[in-house]
Amino acid sequence: MVKNEGLDIFAVRRRQFFIAGLIIAAITIVSTAITQYDPVKGITSVPKALWWMFRNFYPNANAFTRLPNILSKLHETFFLAVASTTTAAVLAFFFGLMGSKTTKVNDAMCKISRLVASVFRNIPDAVWAMIFLFSFGQNVLTGFFALFFVTFGVLARAFIETIDEASHASVEALQATGASYFQIVFQAVIPSSIPQVISWILYMIETNIRGATLIGILTGTGIGHLFLLYYRSLNYNTASLVVIAIIITVFVIEFISNYVRRLIL
């Protein structure tokens, strides 16, 4: 009897697996049909694309004369990412405290802050940028707010979990000593969760540098816009230098933040 049941479970597993595979295949076929995407053509065009890149997409001497301009735009984008992340982090930490089960003030505030964070998190930064284009026009401020809101949403959620995980026990202990709310926040919550908080902020700075580049195309600012200008004017060599500059920046930031993480964790 036991054996039969065991076999049954494996059969059910196989059937589930088969059905899941069938569904995925069906979705793929339907969507390629709708978009008229030809997979064979797609794959065979990769070598051609590589060949084109090889011939056109490299920086030449002329491109390097534009380097000062590129670096100044890169600064702008970098600092936009940092500023939007750090300011969003301050607000997110407050929402993290409100939304965490450990440090919530009351249930209503907890639910509201979780809801607000969820709304801001789930609307992508590009959509926020489009919305703010109406209010601020093509402006750095548009990019700032677009990144600010998504970062706020992601960090609030991350901080809620960090606070619950890292400081639950010590918060209980300090409550039992008669410590006040703010004493508990500063003496237990912040010391326990600061490494993860910093780690999350660094991660969001990395993400936002990439995001700021794309949003720059929308808002007509920063390095993204510069890339579009060179690309549109068929100056592929300079456009490639922009891409290389972005890639190097992202790697350097990643390297630095990994180093900082190792130090603090």
Place this chain on the structure above:
Amino acid sequence: MALLQISRLSKEYLGGTKALTDVNFSVAEGEFVSIIGPSGAGKSTLLRCINRMVDASEGEISFDNINVSNINKKNLRLLRRRIGMIFQHYNLVNRLSVIENVLHGRLGYKSSIKGVMGVYTEEEKQRAFEILNKLGLKEQAYKRCDQLSGGQKQRVGIARALIQDPKLVLCDEPIASLDPNASKIIMDHLKNINKEMGITCIFNLHQVDVAMKYSDRIIGINNGQIKYDGPPEALSRDMIYSIYGTEAGELITD
């Protein structure tokens, strides 16, 4: 006059779980009381009702002639600072130093802003070192808590409770995560505190033999109700069976 008086205490959690039903007992000043019983019997809930970490559903608790049940936020702070608490998992801020964790016990006595900034008086710091010295942790004062062993962490937990100048210390499974050696050190320290400083101690314990050896009095609970309340000498084997259920009783008394 009893230090702690608990009458008709009941606790029902959201969702209808009955943790405590009509619990009555009182504890005199200077007593060393163990509460024993199987997991889920309501020992932790009972302990936490005393300092209002858990709100009771019914009944009254009075501590040092103060009615704990309907106390405002400010007075709750004043109450809690006179009741120390020690936890199974120590509940220290692991990334802070030993001395900082000990001084956390003074937060209830401080203005919010001084506590937030971590400003302690010279006397408080000296007292913290005295207590650490007494518990054999003088060398560890500046170490981070995550560098300590379990037994050392629990001693920091005791120091944090002692610096509160408590009248009562609640110990929630203080030795459940420790090896027998460290357990003995912790229990001896707690017994000392009780004898020398006259601080009343209430324990949740899993180990019946430890409870029998150290306590003046044992309270046995099962299923949220008191089954036994008396001196350890009078706690019969049959009684232990009925507290833990027969099958488990045989294992424990072996």
